[in-house]
Amino acid sequence: MLTTFHQTFHCHHLTHPTKLLHSSHHHHHRPPNNRIIPIHFSTGIFNSLSAIDKHKTTNQDHQNQHPDDDYNTQFIHLNKTHKKFELNSAESRCGILSNMWWADLKGAVGQRINIEGLLFSVSVVTRNKNWVIPHVKVPDVRYIDWAALKRKGFEGVVFDKDNTLTVPYSLALWGPIAPSVESCKAVFGDKIAVFSNSAGLEEYDPDGRKARALEFVIGIRVIRHKLKKPAGSAEEIEKHFGCDCSKLIMVGDRPFTDIVYGNRNGFLTILTAPLSLKEEPFTVKQVRKIELALVNRWLKKGIKPANERLLSDALDCVKEPPSV
Structure with missing residues (x-):
């Protein structure tokens, strides 16, 4: 049953193991709302990891803040940040989505052409x-x-x-x-x-x-x-x-x-x-x-x-x- 480098290896003789993993995909009805389908699961992981990275960055910023900063300084900073966010949020979202889309497209093409x-x-x-x-x-x-x-x-x-x-x-x-x-x-x-x-x-x-x-x-x-x-x-x-x-x-x-x-x-x-x-x-x-x-x-x-x-x-x- 073992195949060494001396023997001819016929991949088509192997059964397709993913039938076990994907058997549920043959049903044509819409999945119930409480079911986590694979694409949502992967997206959730990506979003969670991004949130973790953002949280780490925020914590580092707080640690570097001088202890004598008063409330007014923080309030002014938050106001400026909020206005800047309002002006740039649409542009930022487009940029992030474009970068992600382009990387994913290159990855998909790269799977086909090396x-x-x-x-x-x-x-x-x-x-x-x-x-x-x-x-x-x-x-x-x-x-x-x-x-x-x-x-x-x-x-x-x-x-x-x-x-x-x-x-x-x-x-x-x-x-x-x-x-x-x-x-x-x-x-x-x-x-x-x-x-x-x-x-x-x-x-x-x-x-x-x-x-x-x-x-x-x-x-x-x-x-x-x-x-x-x-x-x-x-x-x-x-x-x-x-x-x-x-x-x-x-x-x-x-x-x-x-x-x-x-x-x-x-x-x-x-x-x-x-x-x-x-x-x-x-x-x-x-x-x-x-x-x-x-x-x-x-x-x-x-x-x-x-x-x-x-x-x-x-x-x-x-x-x-x-x-x-």
Whole structure:
């Protein structure tokens, strides 16, 4: 049942786990007023986090205020602030909404078109085919033996988000893998993180609100970074973990992004099958098919992954998950 890098990995043989999560979406009646639907839940988290940030800023301003300021000074200040707010509130609201809308639009387009990924794909196909070959392939993270990896000397784990920990565009862990993620936390402590091309990426999440919302829900630190995988070095990751990438594990579902990035930077790379294809954009689905076809073709030709010295350790760290 286990799939290593020697075997052909057919993602379409996996059942679609999100049917369990989305079964309620098949009802066409309007949800009752007291039900919190997912979009409201996410919006509530974003608004709550913004309110927390504003509260912190207000508290800092009060702490810096001189103790001898009298009531009249405060009243004048409030009057000026109120008038300024009345004059600028409409403009501010438009500006904030425009910035949020533009960031969200860029993020949605970025999920479909990864220019950096396309450029690296040319390099992979022409010169560096071993970059795209993972050290291990598993159906999902339940097949990873975290304790065994720790015993082998690995010090931390870096996860992709979409279709590795969550279904696309969701903040919540996919239910069946939650125990495995908790096991990973128990083994590695705070030495785990998310490195995503959506949440935490400066271009699509400039104010970090998506990263903070994800951290709030899943309890895992999201690393902020400037370049989209597979481009860029691992400087932000090494700074976060305080160790070299050769002691870290990269877990993701995309060969030409997660695996190429991990292999280029010296990680142990683990490829998972996507948790759900239903929510993915059409373009991403087609690119994924091409990626997996190339990986399987090169595996049959005997191409080995980069940093092959890690391979013997990795194969000992795959297990059968407990029956569900």
